[in-house]
Amino acid sequence: MRSELIFYFxxxxxxxxxAQARIxxxxxxxxxxxxxxxxxxxxxxxxNGWVPVSPGSPKGDYTFRDVxxxxxxxxxxxxxxxIFPFNGMLAAxxxxxxxxxxxxxxxRAVFHAAYVSGQDVTNPAVLEGLVGDLGLDCAAVTARxxxxxxxxxLRDETTAAMKxxxxxxxxxxxxxxxxxxxxxxxDARDWAASGxx
Amino acid sequence: MRSELIFYFxxxxxxxxxAQARIxxxxxxxxxxxxxxxxxxxxxxxxNGWVPVSPGSPKGDYTFRDVxxxxxxxxxxxxxxxIFPFNGMLAAxxxxxxxxxxxxxxxRAVFHAAYVSGQDVTNPAVLEGLVGDLGLDCAAVTARxxxxxxxxxLRDETTAAMKxxxxxxxxxxxxxxxxxxxxxxxDARDWAASGxx
Numbered sequence: 001m002r003s004e005l006i007f008y009f010x011x012x013x014x015x016x017x018x019a020q021a022r023i024x025x026x027x028x029x030x031x032x033x034x035x036x037x038x039x040x041x042x043x044x045x046x047x048n049g050w051v052p053v054s055p056g057s058p059k060g061d062y063t064f065r066d067v068x069x070x071x072x073x074x075x076x077x078x079x080x081x082x083i084f085p086f087n088g089m090l091a092a093x094x095x096x097x098x099x100x101x102x103x104x105x106x107x108r109a110v111f112h113a114a115y116v117s118g119q120d121v122t123n124p125a126v127l128e129g130l131v132g133d134l135g136l137d138c139a140a141v142t143a144r145x146x147x148x149x150x151x152x153x154l155r156d157e158t159t160a161a162m163k164x165x166x167x168x169x170x171x172x173x174x175x176x177x178x179x180x181x182x183x184x185x186x187d188a189r190d191w192a193a194s195g196x197x
Numbered sequence: 198m199r200s201e202l203i204f205y206f207x208x209x210x211x212x213x214x215x216a217q218a219r220i221x222x223x224x225x226x227x228x229x230x231x232x233x234x235x236x237x238x239x240x241x242x243x244x245n246g247w248v249p250v251s252p253g254s255p256k257g258d259y260t261f262r263d264v265x266x267x268x269x270x271x272x273x274x275x276x277x278x279x280i281f282p283f284n285g286m287l288a289a290x291x292x293x294x295x296x297x298x299x300x301x302x303x304x305r306a307v308f309h310a311a312y313v314s315g316q317d318v319t320n321p322a323v324l325e326g327l328v329g330d331l332g333l334d335c336a337a338v339t340a341r342x343x344x345x346x347x348x349x350x351l352r353d354e355t356t357a358a359m360k361x362x363x364x365x366x367x368x369x370x371x372x373x374x375x376x377x378x379x380x381x382x383x384d385a386r387d388w389a390a391s392g393x394x
Contacts, residue, residue, distance in 0.1 A: 048254070048255065048256070057245070058245065058359065058362055058363075058364040059245070059364045059365075061362065062362055062364065062375060062377060066377075069394065072394055073384075073387075073394055162255065165255055165258065165259055166255075167255040167256045167259065168256075178259060180259060180263075181380075183378075183380055183381065184380065187270075190270075197266065197269055197270055
C-alpha cells in the first residue's frame, strides 16, 4: 500500500533542518508520497501557551548542544543563524506560492541558506535571491506569495497540522499516525513500511 | 576506556520503564559501569516551573499513545498504572536503602509491578512485598529507608542530576554528556563506545 506521509516543519526549527537533510535517504525504500508542509510553530506554541526553549535554561542548553552533536553525527554542515529563533512566515508563504516540485527545492535552499550559509532568511531580498537561483520569476512568485489565498493556505496548513495532533516540529504524519521529532523519522518510516504495529 | 554511565529515572515515568527494560541489551557490547539512580522528577519540574503532560492536551495524548506503541514495538508487556503519574518517593527511598546489586533488582521489580502487574507501588505493603520477594529483610530495609541519610541521598541525587543538566527522565549521562529520552539510549551507547563525536 502506498503510504501518505506529511512532513510538517518550520524553517525556524533546527531539528527540521536535520530532518529535511535526511528524509529522502530514510524513506528511500518506502513506497510513500512525501508531502512537505511548512507550518508556523509560533502559532501552535501560542495556542498551547508555550514559549520556545531558551539558552540558559537546562532544556534550552541541552537542546542547543543536542542539535549540534546530532548534525555532526549525521555528517551535516550546521551553524546557528545569527538570530534564532527567527520568523519563517515569509519563506513559508513563498513555499506555498510555488508549485510542489519547485517548493521542495526552495525549502531545501532556505534551510541551506539559514543553517549553512548564515544568510538571513527573514530578509525578502535574500528569499527572492533563492527563488531566482531556482530559475524562477522572482517578481511573479513574490506577488503570488502576497495573495490572501496564499496567506490563508499557510494558516490552514498550520490548523490542519494541529487537528492531526501535531504540537512540535518536525512532525511526520504517516497515514494519520503522528511521529514527533527528527529522531523519530525512522519510526515513521517503519510505520509506513509495515502498515503499523 | 571504561565509560561511566549514570541512568537517571523516575518510577513514575513510563519511558523510564521502557528504558530499564532495554538498557542491558543496548549497552551489552560497551565497556560501561551503569549506575542506576532514581530521582524525583516532580522536584525537577517544580524547579523549572513545569507541569506533567496530561491526557486531553495534544502533547499529552501523543505521549500516552507513543508510550504504548513504543512498548509494543520493543515487545514489552505494558499497561498504565491505575493512578498515573504516581509518587515514586517511597520506592526510590527503598532503592537507596539497599546495596547496589539488590537495588537494581528491586528497581526492576518495582517497574514490573507498576507497568505489568498493575500493582500500586505507592503502597508501602506492596513495596515491602517486593523487598521480601528478593529474599531480603523487609523490616530492616524499610527502617533504613526512613533514615534521614537515605531521604537526603534521594534529594542529593536529584540535585546532582539537575547540576549535570538533567531536566527529564529517563536521562543517560555518559562521561558527563547528557542524553534525554528512552529513544536516545542508542546515542548514549554510541557516545560511550566511540568516546564522543
